[in-house]
Amino acid sequence: MQFFLHRDGRLHVESVPLDAIAARFGTPCYVYSRAALEASFRAFTAALAGREHLVCYALKANSNLAVLGVLARLGAGFDIVSGGELARVIAAGGDPRKVVFSGVGKSAAEIRQAFEADILCFNVESAAELERIERLAAEHGRLAPVSFRVNPDVDPKTHPYISTGLKENKFGVAFEEALPLYRRAAASRSLRVVGVDFHIGSQLTETAPFVAALERILELVDALAREGIALHHLDLGGGLGIRYRDEAPPPVAEYLGALLGRVGTRSLKILLEPGRALVGNAGALLTRVEYLKPGAEHNFAIVDAAMNDLLRPALYDAWHDIVPVAARSGPTRCYDVVGPVCETGDFLGHARDLAVEEGDLLAIMSAGAYGMSMSSNYNTRARAAEVMVDGASVHLVRERESVQSLFALERTVP
Numbered sequence: 001m002q003f004f005l006h007r008d009g010r011l012h013v014e015s016v017p018l019d020a021i022a023a024r025f026g027t028p029c030y031v032y033s034r035a036a037l038e039a040s041f042r043a044f045t046a047a048l049a050g051r052e053h054l055v056c057y058a059l060k061a062n063s064n065l066a067v068l069g070v071l072a073r074l075g076a077g078f079d080i081v082s083g084g085e086l087a088r089v090i091a092a093g094g095d096p097r098k099v100v101f102s103g104v105g106k107s108a109a110e111i112r113q114a115f116e117a118d119i120l121c122f123n124v125e126s127a128a129e130l131e132r133i134e135r136l137a138a139e140h141g142r143l144a145p146v147s148f149r150v151n152p153d154v155d156p157k158t159h160p161y162i163s164t165g166l167k168e169n170k171f172g173v174a175f176e177e178a179l180p181l182y183r184r185a186a187a188s189r190s191l192r193v194v195g196v197d198f199h200i201g202s203q204l205t206e207t208a209p210f211v212a213a214l215e216r217i218l219e220l221v222d223a224l225a226r227e228g229i230a231l232h233h234l235d236l237g238g239g240l241g242i243r244y245r246d247e248a249p250p251p252v253a254e255y256l257g258a259l260l261g262r263v264g265t266r267s268l269k270i271l272l273e274p275g276r277a278l279v280g281n282a283g284a285l286l287t288r289v290e291y292l293k294p295g296a297e298h299n300f301a302i303v304d305a306a307m308n309d310l311l312r313p314a315l316y317d318a319w320h321d322i323v324p325v326a327a328r329s330g331p332t333r334c335y336d337v338v339g340p341v342c343e344t345g346d347f348l349g350h351a352r353d354l355a356v357e358e359g360d361l362l363a364i365m366s367a368g369a370y371g372m373s374m375s376s377n378y379n380t381r382a383r384a385a386e387v388m389v390d391g392a393s394v395h396l397v398r399e400r401e402s403v404q405s406l407f408a409l410e411r412t413v414p
C-alpha cells in the first residue's frame, strides 16, 4: 500500500497535499503517515499470529512521542538503548513492562531506572554488565530479568557501519562465552534468566543471514534446555531492510515465515526489535529549493534541508528518492541536491534528474527512520518541525526549534 502518492499533480501523504503542510508549518519538515506506520506494524503482528509474541519497536529509529504513542496503542513493546529512551516510552504512554533494554554501555543510573520502571528484560551485552546488573539488583532487592545478546558471528552483507553481528563488532557476547554466562546467571539469586537475543545488523535485504544467525542461537537454546535452563523468550532482533531505491527486501511474512519455521515447536515467546522496517517508509523530509546554481561540472539544487536534518547520505552514502511535490512539465536537468551546511559531504542526493525551479518543494522519501533521530544542530541550525498526518488530519508532533533554544544552556564567561 502506498501512503505517499501523486494526485492531481501534487504529492499527497494520505489525503493531505504536502504543499499545504509546507505552507502551514514551513520547511524543512518531517512528515509521517500514521496509516503507513500502522500498516507496517500490523504486517509484523499478522505474521506472528498464532504464536505468543511481542513486537518491540527499536525507537532509536524514530523516537518522536507521537510515533511511540501510535505504536503503543497497537500493543507494541519497545527496544531501548538508553534511560532517555525509557523516559520517552513512558511519556508516550508505552508500557515499560514491554520494554527490552539493549546497548553495550548501560550506566548504573540507567539500570536503576529500569528496575524502577519494571522493564521486561535487560539484553545483556557483556560479562561486566551482567556483574553490574547482579550487584545492583542485590542492592535493591530485585530479581533482574536478563537475556544475553549473543553474537552469532554471521556476515549480514550490509554496510559495515551498520553490521553488528560479527566477531569484531563491539556488540553482544561471543557465542562461545554464552553458555558459561547463562550458567552463572541461572545460579544467581538476583538474576532471572528469561531469554536470548541477537541483532546482526541493519538494512538487511536477504533472509539467509537471519536464518544462519537463528540456527546458531537455536543450538544454544537447545544446549541450555539440556542443562535445565529453560528460556521464556527468543528475541530475533531487528534489521529487516526497506526499499530506498531498488532494494528488494523480503516481505515481512516471508522473512518471519522462514525464521518461525526454524523455531518449530519449541515453546518460546517470540520477540522482535524492528526499527527501520516499521517507520522508514512512513516518513518523508519536505524541503524547499533555495537556489539553483548551474556549474561547469555539476548543477546544484541548494535546498533548505541539510545533513544536520538527514545524515544518512553524508554518513553512509545512502540513497533517498527525491521527488518534486508538484510535477513540472519542463525538461529535466541533472542536479546534486545539497544543503546549506559548510561541508562538501552535505548532500541529500547526487546526480538527480529533476525539473525544478527556485522555490519548489521537494520530498526526500523514505526518511522516517534514522532521520530526525540522528539530526543535529550543526551550523546552529534549528531542527525541523515534525508533522503526523492521519487521514485528512494534520498534527504538529514536534515544533520547529527556536534558535534561542539552541544556546539557552550556554553561558559566556566574564
Ligand SMILES: *Cc1c(COP(=O)(O)O)cnc(C)c1O
Residues within 6 Å of the ligand: 058, 060, 061, 079, 102, 103, 199, 201, 202, 203, 237, 238, 239, 240, 273, 274, 275, 276, 277
Ligand atoms: C538498532 C537496533 C535495532 C533496530 O534495527 P533496525 O535495523 O532499525 O531494525 C534492533 N535491535 C538493536 C539491539 C539495535 O541496536
